Amino acid sequence: xxxxxxxxxxxxxxxxxxxxxxxxxxxxxxxxxxxxxxxxxxxxxxxxxxxxxxxxxxxxxxxxxxxxxxxxxxxxxxxxxxxxxxxxxxxxxxxxxxxxxxxxxxxxxxxxxxxxxxxxxxxxxxxxxxxxxxxxxxxxxxxxxxxxxxxxxxxxxxxxxxxxxxxxxxxxxxxxxxxxxxxxxxxxxxxxxxxxxxxxxxxxxxxxxxxxxxxxxxxxxxxxxxxxxxxxxxxxxxxxxxxxxxxxxxxxxxxxxxxxxxxxxxxxxxxxxxxxxxxxxxxxxxxxxxxxxxxxxxxxxxxxxxxxxxxxxxxxxxxxxxxxxxxxxxxxxxxxxxxxxxxxxxxxxxxxxxxxxxxxxxx
Amino acid sequence: xxxxxxxxxxxxxxxxxxxxxxxxxxxxxxxxxxxxxxxxxxxxxxxxxxxxxxxxxxxxxxxxxxxxxxxxxxxxxxxxxxxxxxxxxxxxxxxxxxxxxxxxxxxxxxxxxxxxxxxxxxxxxxxxxxxxxxxxxxxx
Amino acid sequence: xxxxxxxxxxxxxxxxxxxxxxxxxxxxxxxxxxxxxxxxxxxxxxxxxxxxxxxxxxxxxxxxxxxxxxxxxxxxxxxxxxxxxxxxxxxxxxxxxxxxxxxxxxxxxxxxxxxxxxxxxxxxxxxxxxxxxxxxxxxxxxxxxxxxxxxxxxxxxxxxxxxxx
Numbered sequence: 123x124x125x126x127x128x129x130x131x132x133x134x135x136x137x138x139x140x141x142x143x144x145x146x147x148x149x150x151x152x153x154x155x156x157x158x159x160x161x162x163x164x165x166x167x168x169x170x171x172x173x174x175x176x177x178x179x180x181x182x183x184x185x186x187x188x189x190x191x192x193x194x195x196x197x198x199x200x201x202x203x204x205x206x207x208x209x210x211x212x213x214x215x216x217x218x219x220x221x222x223x224x225x226x227x228x229x230x231x232x233x234x235x236x237x238x239x240x241x242x243x244x245x246x247x248x249x250x251x252x253x254x255x256x257x258x259x260x261x262x263x264x265x266x267x268x269x270x271x272x273x274x275x276x277x278x279x280x281x282x283x284x285x286x287x288x289x290x291x292x293x294x295x296x297x298x299x300x301x302x303x304x305x306x307x308x309x310x311x312x313x314x315x316x317x318x319x320x321x322x323x324x325x326x327x328x329x330x331x332x333x334x335x336x337x338x339x340x341x342x343x344x345x346x347x348x349x350x351x352x353x354x355x356x357x358x359x360x361x362x363x364x365x366x367x368x369x370x371x372x373x374x375x376x377x378x379x380x381x382x383x384x385x386x387x388x389x390x391x392x393x394x395x396x397x398x399x400x401x402x403x404x405x406x407x408x409x410x411x412x413x414x415x416x417x418x419x420x421x422x423x424x425x426x427x428x429x430x431x432x433x434x435x436x437x438x439x440x441x442x443x444x445x446x447x448x449x450x451x452x453x454x455x456x457x458x459x460x461x462x463x464x465x466x467x468x469x470x471x472x473x474x475x476x477x478x479x480x481x482x483x484x485x
Numbered sequence: 486x487x488x489x490x491x492x493x494x495x496x497x498x499x500x501x502x503x504x505x506x507x508x509x510x511x512x513x514x515x516x517x518x519x520x521x522x523x524x525x526x527x528x529x530x531x532x533x534x535x536x537x538x539x540x541x542x543x544x545x546x547x548x549x550x551x552x553x554x555x556x557x558x559x560x561x562x563x564x565x566x567x568x569x570x571x572x573x574x575x576x577x578x579x580x581x582x583x584x585x586x587x588x589x590x591x592x593x594x595x596x597x598x599x600x601x602x603x604x605x606x607x608x609x610x611x612x613x614x615x616x617x618x619x620x621x622x623x624x625x
Numbered sequence: 626x627x628x629x630x631x632x633x634x635x636x637x638x639x640x641x642x643x644x645x646x647x648x649x650x651x652x653x654x655x656x657x658x659x660x661x662x663x664x665x666x667x668x669x670x671x672x673x674x675x676x677x678x679x680x681x682x683x684x685x686x687x688x689x690x691x692x693x694x695x696x697x698x699x700x701x702x703x704x705x706x707x708x709x710x711x712x713x714x715x716x717x718x719x720x721x722x723x724x725x726x727x728x729x730x731x732x733x734x735x736x737x738x739x740x741x742x743x744x745x746x747x748x749x750x751x752x753x754x755x756x757x758x759x760x761x762x763x764x765x766x767x768x769x770x771x772x773x774x775x776x777x778x779x780x781x782x783x784x785x786x787x788x789x790x
Contacts, residue, residue, distance in 0.1 A: 362622060373624060431625070
């Protein structure tokens with residue numbers, strides 16, 4: 123039966139394929155994807171009902187979410203190849219950009235005018251000047267640029283030179299940036315430059331105060347796709363979306379180092395963002411300098427608000443507004459929020475008093 | 486592969502070892518499956534929609550009265566268009582027992598214990614899951 | 626050659642018929658619990674034919690059973706479980722023939738089949754809590770394996786012409 127033995131050999135070959143299939147098929151069921159961090163901050167979520175943890179849809183949801191995070195990192199991160207980094211180093215006048223980038227810029231343009239400069243994405247050099255950009259958080263910081271100072275023992279810096287403050291403040295004129303759409307999306311870089319001590323600087327963009335909120339706007343589509351019925355989603359801890367039931371959301375204590383919960387507010391089907399001067403700051407001669415830079419003064423905000431939380435129906439708006447309110451100070455903030463009657467806010471002031479448009483309880 | 490060996494007898498010397506191994510394995514499974522996770526709370530879902538939840542720590546329950554009725558002390562009836570299940574909440578042991586149901590002859594859910602896993606009544610799409618404390622959302 | 630294939634096909638059909646008959650019974654108190662009488666024919670394929678042919682039978686049976694039952698996912702469960710069960714059967718029979726009888730091997734392989742099936746089911750659906758069923762399924766596997774194994778023994782003892790490859 124020699125024909126049969128030949129066929130038998132063939133069958134053995136196919137067998138190995140079958141073996142691989144048998145072992146591999148179940149594994150396709152669980153594509154455990156590595157969690158990706160959005161601009162360096164973790165994206166976390168909890169689904170109470172709708173999608174069971176560990177199941178196939180859950181893993182697919184995570185996979186989709188990671189894909190979204192990758193896309194955002196590709197546009198907004200500080201990596202050299204990101205779209206925003208390329209924009210910042212681009213010398214030409216007009217730069218072609220993606221739809222996401224364009225949209226974020228358009229929201230900023232609108233709010234820059236409405237908040238009278240309380241929010242300004244063009245303060246990147248100021249953020250750097252005062253010691254709050256990413257390179258400072260990495261270990262082994264050492265002065266590179268002419269305006270850099272040595273880090274003091276307590277982790278802070280001494281004051282930067284006034285001429286840099288003025289120079290970079292001038293570079294922060296966001297009104298000179300123009301965006302337009304013409305079979306694609308384009309931005310006209312502001313033709314600004316300043317020269318200090320023989321070095322020329324050009325204006326730079328930093329969209330960090332909007333990216334997490336915008337990310338949430340897109341991420342909710344993923345959760346909707348998988349029919350998550352009750353969940354909350356957090357991008358980096360400072361921007362969240364809570365859906366499906368009345369959640370008891372806690373707001374972090376700005377006066378404590380432990381970042382424990384301080385206030386509780388009820389949120390359902392809304393975006394929430396919190397910005398505060400406690401997030402990244404240092405003390406110098408008894409004065410607190412935080413990473414929230416006021417583009418109008420060129421210095422860290424001197425307002426009396428230590429933590430501003432905004433609750434509303436748009437991720438990107440709540441994110442930007444929370445930063446804007448800190449810059450404005452309590453009075454102006456309350457006044458300004460009248461233009462957003464459907465939005466709520468919780469302001470924690472330096473004297474520990476609260477100004478809020480919703481009921482909050484102390485924990 | 487057919488050899489005379491196999492035709493000899495339905496029970497041979499080596500069999501004892503196999504049956505011993507199997508007996509040990511089955512016993513081990515019975516013992517470990519009984520190990521309970523301390524459940525701090527539970528939820529009952531009909532077709533993925535939460536209709537009831539309870540907390541063993543403060544002995545509280547919330548339920549959707551469209552689907553759940555209290556018919557006795559710690560006894561609740563969960564009804565859907567597919568049928569009903571009556572559950573008894575055992576606060577002492579942090580457990581739930583299905584005491585009555587109209588789902589066919591098998592009534593598999595009546596054998597299940599929350600301590601060993603989810604209680605599932607497949608014909609009624611009812612799942613009763615135990616919960617650790619739910620994560621608390623915090624922003625800032 | 627053709628005869629062999631035809632016989633194999635017949636075994637597969639018999640296995641499927643068993644599967645359908647078992648489906649008519651109300652489920653014992655565990656989902657997916659069945660007597661697994663179809664395994665009689667799978668075992669016969671391993672013994673009287675060859676390992677690769679038995680695997681082909683398992684593949685065909687899983688595919689057809691899944692289509693007939695209307696649940697494509699079950700193809701995955703029964704194929705993986707069947708694969709491991711057949712492999713275990715083959716290995717035991719090949720190397721331990723001197724010591725074991727068909728009955729114990731059938732018992733072992735039925736147990737393995739049930740465990741793998743449960744494992745794949747929980748992996749895909751994410752309910753790790755189905756562990757509760759594990760001991761009952763294992764016990765059922767052992768018992769049903771004894772039944773199928775004994776039947777296989779009776780069949781090969783009779784030395785049917787049909788079973789001669």
